[in-house]
Amino acid sequence: MNMDYSLYLVTDESVPTNQLLRVVGEAVEGGVTLVQLREKRSEGKVFYEKALKLKQFLKENYAHIPLIINDRVDIALAVEADGVHIGQKDIPVTAVRKIIPESMIVGVSVSNVTEAKEAEKNGADYLGVGPVYWTKTKKEKEALPEGTLEEVAKSVSIPVVAIGGLKVHNIETVRSEYVAGIAVVSGIMQAENPREAAEAYRKSWCD
Ligand code: TZP
Ligand code: MG
Numbered sequence: 001m002n003m004d005y006s007l008y009l010v011t012d013e014s015v016p017t018n019q020l021l022r023v024v025g026e027a028v029e030g031g032v033t034l035v036q037l038r039e040k041r042s043e044g045k046v047f048y049e050k051a052l053k054l055k056q057f058l059k060e061n062y063a064h065i066p067l068i069i070n071d072r073v074d075i076a077l078a079v080e081a082d083g084v085h086i087g088q089k090d091i092p093v094t095a096v097r098k099i100i101p102e103s104m105i106v107g108v109s110v111s112n113v114t115e116a117k118e119a120e121k122n123g124a125d126y127l128g129v130g131p132v133y134w135t136k137t138k139k140e141k142e143a144l145p146e147g148t149l150e151e152v153a154k155s156v157s158i159p160v161v162a163i164g165g166l167k168v169h170n171i172e173t174v175r176s177e178y179v180a181g182i183a184v185v186s187g188i189m190q191a192e193n194p195r196e197a198a199e200a201y202r203k204s205w206c207d
Contacts, residue, residue: 003066003105004033005126005159005181007202010070011037012137012189017050021057023194028062030198032188033181036085036107038070047072051079068107073099083107085128088115093122111144113155120156127156128183131164132174137185138164153178168197171204181205 009032015023024035037054039047051069058065066082069075073096076084083105084096096106108119109128116127129152134143143164153160159180166174166182174182182205191197 003126003159005161006205007032007198008034008036008161008163008181008183009188009198010163010183010185011035011039011054012185013039013041015189017053020050021053023189024054025057025061026193026195027188027198028058028065030188030195031202032065032198034066034068036068036070036183037081038085038185044072044075048075048078051075051081055079055081066105068105076100076104083125085109093119093124097123107161110152112148113152116152116156116160120158124158126159126161126180127152128161128163129153130162130183132162133165133170135165135186149174150176150178166201168200168204171201172207175205 009027037051055067058067068083068085069081070085071090073084085107086096087109093106093108105125107126107128108124110116110119119127129149131138131141131143132149149162161181161183162174162179163183166184167187171182184201188194188197
């Protein structure tokens with residue numbers, strides 16, 4: 001699968017399940033290129049059912065948009081998602097690689113050059129770097145020191161996606177030839193009009 005990381009939508013648990021598909025669909029219409037299902041509180045059954053619905057929805061309506069599952073390799077496999085995204089405290093990339101088919105992609109969250117190089121060496125397909133800016137969506141984590149995103153992006157040859165507090169008005173601060181895309185939660189998931197929000201991010205990223 002040829003991946004386009006330019007506008008990576010990460011879902012928000014606070015959007016009710018019955019709204020999730022509508023919001024994701026509108027966001028894709030607005031230019032989102034990749035979708036990650038991120039559930040931090042759901043139990044396995046709920047997470048699996050959401051993942052299955054989202055996978056079917058994308059397959060039927062937007063077959064070119066890959067679905068990535070956050071944290072849960074088992075759920076990613078069970079719903080035949082396109083990939084899985086793991087953090088530093090999750091099952092390591094080397095172990096994930098042993099379980100998933102060659103065709104599935106693995107993304108890893110990193111905060112510094114050491115973690116980035118390690119993840120790349122261990123077989124990550126792309127990296128998420130953040131929070132670039134402090135965000136209510138991940139309150140517990142401080143923003144990375146200024147310059148970290150660029151430094152990390154330069155240190156590896158796999159695609160790097162910026163995440164955390166990215167708003168239409170600050171996108172220019174993360175734009176770099178080394179950064180493959182931007183990942184957004186609240187700016188799109190909480191928008192009154194997710195389609196227009198995605199369009200605005202696209203425009204801001206591409207301008
Ligand atoms: N990882 C680093 S920051 C973040 C994640 C999942 C949340 C980003 O959310 P928002 O609402 O786009 O700032
Ligand atoms: Mg995780």
